[in-house]
Amino acid sequence: MEFPKTEVGKRIRYLRKSQGLTSEELAKLAGISQSMISQIERGQVSPSLETLWKLSHSLQVPVFSFFEMEESNIVKISRAKETKVVKRVRPNVSYELLSPSSGKQMSFFKMVVEPGEDLNAPLMYHVGEECGIMLKGSLRIEVEGEIHIINEGDSVYFDSSLPHRFMNLGEENAVSIWAMTHSF
Structure with a gap:
């Protein structure tokens, strides 16, 4: 199974934009380069666990949120x-x-x-x-x-x-x- 880097990148971009942050601002908060943020968001690289942790801390979201897709269901059953x-x-x-x-x-x-x-x-x-x-x-x-x-x-x-x-x-x-x- 391959790491879902494209989906994770899209999710990080969505969360960044929903908080009104530029990629430069997120990079500064997370202590990583702006080019790394860009590569992650475009699904070009698989971020390390440490990078995901820094991004989750900077965006104030759990790491889990990078692996979920938006759902409109009011009730969610986890099988x-x-x-x-x-x-x-x-x-x-x-x-x-x-x-x-x-x-x-x-x-x-x-x-x-x-x-x-x-x-x-x-x-x-x-x-x-x-x-x-x-x-x-x-x-x-x-x-x-x-x-x-x-x-x-x-x-x-x-x-x-x-x-x-x-x-x-x-x-x-x-x-x-x-x-x-x-x-x-």
Whole structure:
């Protein structure tokens, strides 16, 4: 399967223009070149995960929104066989989108964190709030320097603008369900 660079580029262009930004302004916000923005938007290059993360932070949208097409349906059903798995920033974390997030105020997803401690994992932060519940395993959650452990059945809530990261110190995949709000 090939990376959908044309669709991702169109989506980034749409989000940039809907916020009234020029490609030069977005490039400056994201810390990448204007020519890179142009190449991405025209589907000429496949952006790295780091570049997608910078763009999502600069546009204040979740990375998931780059992989969705606009839909006019008021009710959206996400079928189990049709969910989209997106890997983001860290190679041992996968996100399965359970709801549309494009242009929405909230995202709903399943997060699977493979075992292993990675103290070099980047801290994440973005506009909004998030909460999650552990279905299987446990997670070490660092939020603004404070460490919290959540186990199966536990839930957590925090302000997403605070620097945070997740680690699975167990020996099996940690599986959780998350809801995240956005500001558009």
